[in-house]
Amino acid sequence: MLDPAIDWEAVAASDAFRALVRRQRRVAGAAVGAVMLFYGGFVLLSGLQVGVLGDRLVGPFTVVHLWAAAQIPFAWIVAAAYLRVAREELDPMAAAVRADAMAPYASIAPGATGAPAAEVLA
Amino acid sequence: MTIVATEVNGLALTLFLVLVVLTLGVTLLAARRTHSASDFWAAGRRISPTQNGLAIAGEYTSASAFLGITGLIFLVGFDGFLYSIATTVGLLGLLLVLAERMRNAGRYTLGDVLAARLHARPVRAAAAVSTLAIAGAYLVTQLVGAGAVVQALIGIDARVAIALSASVMLAYVGFGGMLATTWVLVLKTGLLLAISLVLSVLVLNRVGFDPSELLRRASAHHPAGDAYLQPGLAFDAWNMVSLCLALTLGALGSPYLLMRFFTVRDAPTARRSLGLALGVIGGFMLLTPILGLGARALLGPDGIAMAGPSGNLAVPALAQELGGGGGSTGGEVLLALVAASAFAVIVGFVAGVMMAAAGAVAHDCWQGIVRRERADEREELLVARVSTLVLGVVATVVAILAQNLNLAFLGGLVFAIAASANFPVLLLSVTWPRLTATGAVVGMLTGVVSAVTLAILSPAVWPGPDSHGSPFPLAQPGIVSIPLGFLGCWLGSVLSRPEPVARWEELHVRAESGLGAVTPS
Numbered sequence: 268m269l270d271p272a273i274d275w276e277a278v279a280a281s282d283a284f285r286a287l288v289r290r291q292r293r294v295a296g297a298a299v300g301a302v303m304l305f306y307g308g309f310v311l312l313s314g315l316q317v318g319v320l321g322d323r324l325v326g327p328f329t330v331v332h333l334w335a336a337a338q339i340p341f342a343w344i345v346a347a348a349y350l351r352v353a354r355e356e357l358d359p360m361a362a363a364v365r366a367d368a369m370a371p372y373a374s375i376a377p378g379a380t381g382a383p384a385a386e387v388l389a
Numbered sequence: 390m391t392i393v394a395t396e397v398n399g400l401a402l403t404l405f406l407v408l409v410v411l412t413l414g415v416t417l418l419a420a421r422r423t424h425s426a427s428d429f430w431a432a433g434r435r436i437s438p439t440q441n442g443l444a445i446a447g448e449y450t451s452a453s454a455f456l457g458i459t460g461l462i463f464l465v466g467f468d469g470f471l472y473s474i475a476t477t478v479g480l481l482g483l484l485l486v487l488a489e490r491m492r493n494a495g496r497y498t499l500g501d502v503l504a505a506r507l508h509a510r511p512v513r514a515a516a517a518v519s520t521l522a523i524a525g526a527y528l529v530t531q532l533v534g535a536g537a538v539v540q541a542l543i544g545i546d547a548r549v550a551i552a553l554s555a556s557v558m559l560a561y562v563g564f565g566g567m568l569a570t571t572w573v574l575v576l577k578t579g580l581l582l583a584i585s586l587v588l589s590v591l592v593l594n595r596v597g598f599d600p601s602e603l604l605r606r607a608s609a610h611h612p613a614g615d616a617y618l619q620p621g622l623a624f625d626a627w628n629m630v631s632l633c634l635a636l637t638l639g640a641l642g643s644p645y646l647l648m649r650f651f652t653v654r655d656a657p658t659a660r661r662s663l664g665l666a667l668g669v670i671g672g673f674m675l676l677t678p679i680l681g682l683g684a685r686a687l688l689g690p691d692g693i694a695m696a697g698p699s700g701n702l703a704v705p706a707l708a709q710e711l712g713g714g715g716g717s718t719g720g721e722v723l724l725a726l727v728a729a730s731a732f733a734v735i736v737g738f739v740a741g742v743m744m745a746a747a748g749a750v751a752h753d754c755w756q757g758i759v760r761r762e763r764a765d766e767r768e769e770l771l772v773a774r775v776s777t778l779v780l781g782v783v784a785t786v787v788a789i790l791a792q793n794l795n796l797a798f799l800g801g802l803v804f805a806i807a808a809s810a811n812f813p814v815l816l817l818s819v820t821w822p823r824l825t826a827t828g829a830v831v832g833m834l835t836g837v838v839s840a841v842t843l844a845i846l847s848p849a850v851w852p853g854p855d856s857h858g859s860p861f862p863l864a865q866p867g868i869v870s871i872p873l874g875f876l877g878c879w880l881g882s883v884l885s886r887p888e889p890v891a892r893w894e895e896l897h898v899r900a901e902s903g904l905g906a907v908t909p910s
Contacts, residue, residue: 332618340671
């Protein structure tokens with residue numbers, strides 16, 4: 268599986284790659300943390316049937332209904348935010364890492380931002 | 390009163406046959422474009438993000454979602470809606486943690502991702518075992534479900550219905566591979582959304598578009614009254630946490646979902662398609678309480694008998710009621726539409742699951758383990774088709790013999806296996822440099838064995854339904870078996886010799902940056 272054309276060790280140690288990994292971890296970590304609080308808290312507290320969740324809001328609707336109904340829109344908002352950061356920040360960073368790694372082979376691998384290995388080689 | 394058909398329902402049968410002919414026509418088109426291994430396993434990686442998003446949504450909604458979740462909401466109210474929420478959040482977890490890394494690191498199967506950095510043969514074998522355990526359980530339960538639904542709604546004998554559904558699914562996969570499977574899944578998602586939307590609007594129309602009225606009428610028809618609308622009717626806190634953990638993390642370990650990321654050109658496209666799928670699935674899941682509570686509110690005292698003990702026929706019964714009741718033309722038309730959609734939901738889903746099973750046998754076991762990557766594409770595809778046929782026949786026979794299987798038990802178990810066996814290994818394979826092949830194998834086996842064992846020792850099974858004094862107190866094993874899966878990975882890794890760091894570095898760079906990821910040829 269090792270691809271002899273690329274110095275993987277050098278890429279792994281490069282500043283650009285390490286910055287990409289750090290940024291990705293921070294973005295995904297923040298999103299996962301938000302989900303754990305909003306969704307994990309919901310599951311735990313509604314499981315424990317915490318009193319305040321049964322308080323009436325409008326008609327038969329209680330606090331727990333509002334919190335439950337907000338879960339899916341919340342997932343949409345987190346996903347939309349992640350998709351946006353990934354597109355605007357992470358994708359260009361990853362493209363730069365690929366371009367740097369392929370720079371020495373630019374003459375033999377046109378389209379250096381793409382993958383060097385064709386389907387058959389990978 | 391019951392909705393179980395005593396004679397063949399002509400309209401439903403016609404719709405059912407139209408669907409079969411339509412999807413087989415699509416399969417014929419797909420078969421003409423399927424030549425290479427990449428075509429067969431990954432549709433040539435040319436699926437558009439929109440199509441893949443709709444297909445992921447289709448792959449994420451089995452009959453358990455369409456009929457099962459709505460049936461559960463009908464039966465236990467609020468606690469049933471937790472299934473809708475947990476599965477939706479699972480898709481978000483997949484997006485945030487694994488989707489892009491899997492697309493960058495892998496090729497066709499879950500085993501490919503692990504074999505990219507670990508000693509290939511043992512991890513391919515372990516990945517194949519867990520994939521086949523998940524796929525096998527799904528194939529059997531969904532085929533049994535197809536038999537039950539088709540018999541109840543269309544009036545064909547369940548055994549004939551099982552054999553017919555399996556044959557149609559085998560044709561999609563065997564001839565059209567991933568391309569046909571994708572198109573069938575897209576069609577299925579469309580049908581599922583359309584029928585759910587129509588039924589939801591009709592339900593809301595009956596209650597004057599007043600959600601409060603829907604809740605009031607639903608709780609009035611349930612013996613638990615107001616408690617029906619509050620948490621705790623079905624699960625206590627521990628069971629609730631354990632269930633939600635397994636449902637959410639199960640998405641991150643489902644081999645048939647991971648396989649869909651390989652059908653698009655690159656990681657950003659996989660990410661976009663998953664975003665779309667999350668939108669579609671979330672939308673559908675928001676309709677599930679309208680359908681489940683609607684069935685409770687509108688079917689009245691007869692509802693329990695009509696929906697069946699598992700609640701699976703709550704939506705078909707609701708459809709008949711909304712159309713004007715049994716015997717009315719409107720009722721028959723809506724019932725036929727629901728029956729046809731349920732059939733499409735099941736065959737599309739099992740086709741996707743079968744792709745993952747065939748991948749485990751032909752790509753991981755045959756190509757990877759037996760032939761050590763030396764078989765040519767023609768041979769791999771021949772093995773893929775033969776194994777599809779064999780697995781399909783075995784699943785059909787088991788489904789016919791096991792029609793009284795406890796479907797809810799097996800359905801929940803599948804998610805627990807995916808979450809306990811596959812999720813820990815996949816997460817650690819792209820984040821933990823010290824993971825070894827031994828760790829991966831031990832982790833996967835620990836996950837499968839602990840999920841299955843704890844489920845057998847749980848009150849749902851030991852020594853019979855609703856028993857007291859069973860050795861494991863929770864109906865849902867996830868909260869114990871998922872940590873055990875991680876523990877197995879860790880123990881196996883630290884007790885075995887480290888693997889070459891160069892292979893970790895290659896996989897790490899590949900997974901995070903997409904450098905060297907496979908692209909459409």
